[in-house]
Amino acid sequence: MVTIPLSQTQPPTVPMGGSGAPPVLDVRGLTKRFPVGGMFNSKQVHALEDVSFTVDRGETMALVGESGSGKSTAARVIARLIAPSAGEIRLDGVDVLKSERQPSLAYRRRVQMIFQDPFGSLNPVHTIGHHLARPLEIHKKARGRREVRERVAELLTTVGLTPPDEVAAKYPHQLSGGQRQRVAIARALAVDPDVLLADEPISMLDVSIRMGVLNLMDRLKEERGIASLYITHDIASARYIGDRTTVMYAGRMVEGAPSTTLLDEPAHPYTRLLVSAVPNPRAGLAKRAIQVRGEVPSLLDPPPGCPFAPRCPHAMPICREMMPGIEMVGPRHWVRCHLYGPGGTTIGSPAGPATAGLATAGPAA
Ligand code: SF4
Secondary structure, eight states, X not given: OEEEOGGGOSTTTSOOOSSSSOOSEEEEEEEEEEEOSOTTOOOEEEEEEEEEEEEOTTOEEEEEOOTTSSHHHHHHHHTXXXXXXXXXXXXXXXXXXXXXXXXXXXXXXHEEEEOSOTTTTSOTTSOXXXXXXXXXXXXXXXXXXXXXXXXXXXXXXXXXOOSHHHHHTSOGGGSOHHHHHHHHHHHHHTTOOSEEEEESTTTTSOHHHHHHHHHHHHHHHHHHOOEEEEEESOHHHHHHHOSEEEEEETTEEEEEEEHHHHHHSOOSHHHHHHHHTSOOTTTGGGOOEEOOOSOOOOSSSXXXXXXXXXXXXXXXXXXXXXXXXXXXXXXXXXXXXXXBOGGGOBOSOTTSOTTTTSOEEOOOO
């Protein structure tokens, strides 16, 4: 194992990207703290701490974590809906926070976001055709009524909403949740983006239509070479669509690897907890989900060491005092945990069964 100092966690020191080509999106040391309590209170919510990753063209990077892990804040900061407290966002190598104080129209075009709630992201008083025509007109992707109409029909066909003329005349409430999310994807595609930020795009959809939306996103990534950041709390869907997966906990990245590696050989105790909770019909009743005790740390007053220490059954005294550095535990597989010590030493029993040292809970009878 190789020890990577904390100050060098971003690429190229850690080879997180896959193709070797310069990444489209390169995020370095991204930090977001929200002040609370007014002028006379210096307290801050540490929503995002030192987050660094890259996404290549035609690649999907999944960002996984529970509520409050900072994954959606990361997407909003990258979309420049909120300003970061520190860090860099590089688009094709250009540090956009330095080159433009306010996000330009070009940045808005190149980085598109798909939101969790497909109904909330569409204006109920406008037709689907209007929702798709507006970005085409604003970003000058089509001129004249005829060309706009043709492009709208093309977009609807691309996302599988046919007959396009009929769909374009409808209002959002006349479509199902899955159809509305397809419209949201079509709207994002209308401006030929380089980066797609999909924030829990399937979590509000019926299970029966989730797979269709995931397959659509995967196909578009392949066809258009878009760099995608897929944000989810569902590690199983991350494996399905993500070329790589990064796990976040309490505002920090704790583990990252190619998605199959991460699911098959999770190293961080928190990742093992997430993986153990994935339903596996073949394992049946023999499969037991890991159950941890303890509280999620307050983001208002985060503990000095590892944020997972209050819940981790492997916690050692050093875990409560010092933030672990990044260790490489396999090809393109890194982890931030004191179980993987400097100089290649292994402390504790990280390679043991996922349930080693952890309380288990069987499925409800
Ligand atoms: Fe558990 Fe310590 Fe690793 Fe944190 S650093 S996950 S507390 S063993």
